[in-house]
Amino acid sequence: MAHTNINDPLLQEITGPTPGQMLRRRILGHQGLLIGAVVMAILLIVAIFAPLLAPHDPYAQSLMHRMEPPVFLGGTWDHPLGTDHLGRDYLSRLIYGARVSLMIGTIAALISGVIGTAMGVAAGYFGGRVDMVVTFLINVRLAMPVVLVALAVVAIMGGSLQVVIAVLGLLLWDRFAVVMRASTLQVRRREYVAAAQAIGASTPRVILSEMMPNIANNLIVVVTLEMAHAILLEAALSFLGLGVQPPTPSWGLMVSEGKNMMLFEPWLVLIPGAVLFLLVLAINLMGDGLRDVTAPENRS
Amino acid sequence: MTGHPPKKPPILELRNVGKTYQVKQGLFGKARPLTAVNDVSLSLSRGEVLGLVGESGCGKSTLAKILLGLEAPTTGQVLVDGQEIGDQDRLSLARRIQPIFQDPYSSLNPRKSIFDIVSLPLRVHGIGDRTQWEKQVREILDIVGLPARVMNTYPSQMSGGQRQRVAIARALIMKPEIVICDEPTSALDVSVQSQILNLLGELRREFGLTYLFISHDLAVVEHLASRVAVMYLGRIVEEADVAGLFDHARHPYTQALLQSVLTPEPGLGVPDTQLGMAYPNPIDPPSGCRFHPRCPLATDHCKSHAPRPIRTEQGLVECHLYDPESQMYKNEAA
Ligand SMILES: Nc1ncnc2c1ncn2[C@@H]1O[C@H](COP(=O)(O)OP(=O)(O)O)[C@@H](O)[C@H]1O
Ligand code: SF4
Ligand SMILES: [Mg+2]
Numbered sequence: 001m002a003h004t005n006i007n008d009p010l011l012q013e014i015t016g017p018t019p020g021q022m023l024r025r026r027i028l029g030h031q032g033l034l035i036g037a038v039v040m041a042i043l044l045i046v047a048i049f050a051p052l053l054a055p056h057d058p059y060a061q062s063l064m065h066r067m068e069p070p071v072f073l074g075g076t077w078d079h080p081l082g083t084d085h086l087g088r089d090y091l092s093r094l095i096y097g098a099r100v101s102l103m104i105g106t107i108a109a110l111i112s113g114v115i116g117t118a119m120g121v122a123a124g125y126f127g128g129r130v131d132m133v134v135t136f137l138i139n140v141r142l143a144m145p146v147v148l149v150a151l152a153v154v155a156i157m158g159g160s161l162q163v164v165i166a167v168l169g170l171l172l173w174d175r176f177a178v179v180m181r182a183s184t185l186q187v188r189r190r191e192y193v194a195a196a197q198a199i200g201a202s203t204p205r206v207i208l209s210e211m212m213p214n215i216a217n218n219l220i221v222v223v224t225l226e227m228a229h230a231i232l233l234e235a236a237l238s239f240l241g242l243g244v245q246p247p248t249p250s251w252g253l254m255v256s257e258g259k260n261m262m263l264f265e266p267w268l269v270l271i272p273g274a275v276l277f278l279l280v281l282a283i284n285l286m287g288d289g290l291r292d293v294t295a296p297e298n299r300s
Numbered sequence: 301m302t303g304h305p306p307k308k309p310p311i312l313e314l315r316n317v318g319k320t321y322q323v324k325q326g327l328f329g330k331a332r333p334l335t336a337v338n339d340v341s342l343s344l345s346r347g348e349v350l351g352l353v354g355e356s357g358c359g360k361s362t363l364a365k366i367l368l369g370l371e372a373p374t375t376g377q378v379l380v381d382g383q384e385i386g387d388q389d390r391l392s393l394a395r396r397i398q399p400i401f402q403d404p405y406s407s408l409n410p411r412k413s414i415f416d417i418v419s420l421p422l423r424v425h426g427i428g429d430r431t432q433w434e435k436q437v438r439e440i441l442d443i444v445g446l447p448a449r450v451m452n453t454y455p456s457q458m459s460g461g462q463r464q465r466v467a468i469a470r471a472l473i474m475k476p477e478i479v480i481c482d483e484p485t486s487a488l489d490v491s492v493q494s495q496i497l498n499l500l501g502e503l504r505r506e507f508g509l510t511y512l513f514i515s516h517d518l519a520v521v522e523h524l525a526s527r528v529a530v531m532y533l534g535r536i537v538e539e540a541d542v543a544g545l546f547d548h549a550r551h552p553y554t555q556a557l558l559q560s561v562l563t564p565e566p567g568l569g570v571p572d573t574q575l576g577m578a579y580p581n582p583i584d585p586p587s588g589c590r591f592h593p594r595c596p597l598a599t600d601h602c603k604s605h606a607p608r609p610i611r612t613e614q615g616l617v618e619c620h621l622y623d624p625e626s627q628m629y630k631n632e633a634a
Contacts, residue, residue: 016457019411191407192417195470198368199421200394213411 026293033289039282047098054092055080058249062087070267081271084257090268093249094275100250101231101279104165108230109223111169116176117219123177124184125207134177141174150233154242164243168230179222183215190214217294224287228280235276251276309382310343311510312367312397312478317341317376318534319362323583334583336362338534339376344478349504349511351525351542353518353557355579359534360514361402364482367512369393380478391425398471400500402483404463408455414441414466415451421474440469443506445499461492465499472503478510485520497524519561522546527615530554533582533590540615550617552595589620597621601628 017025027033046053062083069075070082070090081090123134153167187193188211196210235252237243239259244250246257251272258268317340322331336359344350352360365371367378369385378385385393398421401407408417418440419433428436438448444465455463464484471479481500485493501524504511515521521528522542529539530553538551549555580586580593588605592598602620609618620628 018452019454019456190409191401191403192409194365194368194370195399195401195407195467196409196420196424197370198394198397198399199424199470200391201420201424205424210409214409 023293027289030289030293032285033293036282036285036287036289039278040286043098043279043282044102046095047102050095050099054089054095056089056092058088058092058096059247060088067261067265069265070271073267082267084254084268085261090254090271093254094251094272096249097251097254097272098275098279100161100244100248101234101276104161104168104234105227105231105283107165108168108172109227111165112171112173112226113176113219113223115170116173116222117180119173120177120180120182121184121207121211121215124181125188125203125211131181134181138174138177141171144171146171146233147236150237151240151242154237159237159242159245161244161248164234164237168233172226172229175222175226176219179218180215183218184211187211187214217291220294221287221291224283224290228283228287231276231280231283308345310379311346311381312342312344312512313379313382314340314342314363314367315377315379317363317366317373317378319359319366319371320374332583335534335585336582337366337373340531340534340536341376342529342536342539344510344512346477346510347504347508348527349513349525351518351521351528352512352514352531353521353528354516354531356516357579357582358531359582360516360531361482363531364399364480364512364514367478367480368397368399394421395425395474396476397478397480398474398476399480399482400464400467400471400484403487404460404467405455405487407467408463410455412454413451414453414455414458417455417466418451418469418473421470425474427474436473437469440473443472443503444469459492460488461495464488464492464496468496468499468503472507475507476509478512480512480514482514483516484513486516493520500524517561518546518557530557533580533585535590535618536609536616537591537618538616540617544614550614550622551619552597552621553591556594591619599628601626 056079064087065079065083066085066087068079068083068087071077071080073082075082079089079091081094084090084093119134119137123131149171150164150167154163157163193206193210196206201210234243234250235255238250238252239256241256244253246253254272255269255276258265258272262269317337318335319337321334321336323334324331338359340363342350352363354360362371366373367385369388369390372386380388380393380396412420415434415437418437422428422433422436434451437451441448441450446462446465446469450458450462450466455466458466468484484500485496488496497520500511500513503509504524511524513521513525518528525542527539527541528545529536530545530551531537532553538545538549538554540550545554546558549558580590586593587603589595589598589602589607592602595602599620605620607618607620607623607626609616610622610624612622620626621630623629
């Protein structure tokens, strides 16, 4: 019993691009996203292959070669970006510092992303009491100044890479929760959710398979924001001496160590400051671009 | 055993079903009850189409959600084949009763291919394997009038009518007995509406389906339904077979709805009921007969006394004019 009638005007060519094709087109047409992605990719490669790329051991001190200027200020190619006050190669420390920054940014954003997404989606999906509890927790969290809490915890627990990551991961989930709650509330009203429930799909299946693909694009933006946030907070904590401890090469720590000599050797501060700026800029460009590109499909 | 055979038991029965939401007004407002569905009793026999008609906000979708097991009724019972739905597990209920929703732009997941959407029931219920899913999806797409090649496309690539066909395919792939059609054509272009209505009619005959067909428009229901229930502020105010209802509607609200069908361009949005006043807020329903502020025949008696449902062989009506024990009873009306 073939009901298909090829002359039916309803069934004329289905010619529009698939969502995948549209996405590819939009990515390639978005300059900010491409620039951000290229810079991020370079920094990522540098971080991963740090041992191969660094010309020197980032921890090796040399009293003979302290405070040598970078090559563009009259230094030698042996230390292209000069050396610090302990004679350690500045380029090598910068390269290893990329590892610290990216690791802290990624892991902290991952931890807070899992916490915030679980809370926000539960609040939006179940509503009622669950929503009340989550909203209360979000408000409590928003009432705590991140920097002060991080300072207090690090001061008590002692600064280390692990403590900084844990503290930031446990503090930066609020925006995830707020954004995921709002987008879950919105998507929950769509009829395809009711259709899946009426089919008998389990709640985890409805949330993970039906709703998540439609709200995950909001997640991408928050991930990038919070990554940048965590990286800057780590730098600030390390600058104050309460973050990553010396001799670990961290960009925030490098700025801190260079600040005493800032008037005479400003490049000690400007170089790590500039790469920090570049990384955060690249992350933000990528986040903005991804938001533009993954916005839900236009209705046809 | 005596002469007459036992009456066929209804396949779907609602007994005094009610749903009250607690609605919070403002940040610190106290929750107030909103009765979306109020003491509704209906029954559908196998193969029948019952039309459910009423203005937007009268509780039709809430009733649909209760029937699908998506909302628990506050009062009353819903029985499918004599079994209360609260006692059935979700999967077996899903196999018997499926929905077709109003907005095909919202009822299909934009991130899923048509194959994924239509095969979801089979996958959730663990029926068959991938080759069987493909075969069954192909079959059902053909039945609803879509070529098999749409399997790999996405909802955003389709028109409203095509999408609604996909939604119908998803509802029918597991061969349910009952289909709840919640305004399946009101989001579609007028030119496409009749195609979808015809398709639904054909499918019902072919598969012996039972429909609860919800619409805000009496005209849409006329061709498909054998019986019509008219809903106002959560209550069924009149129920009759379709010919009787269109020939001599009894309830003043039904009469107003019928008049609106005769106005130009029926089927476009909410019918203009010519009732003057706006639809009341269900959180503050009028006293007495809930229809009295808009009823051209209302008297002071209607403001203070709620009419009771009167059942005759013509069907059900809830209005003092038809209650033999009421002071307003007019003999000629009956
Ligand atoms: N989840 C809910 N919470 C509170 N009120 C609701 C909810 N769902 C529906 N309502 C209210 O119940 C009434 C009936 O809504 P609905 O069943 O959607 O009407 P219809 O489908 O006839 O347009 C409306 O006043 C609506 O605001
Ligand atoms: S009871 Fe009175 S107000 Fe209500 S419909 Fe009948 S006549 Fe109108
Ligand atoms: Mg509705």
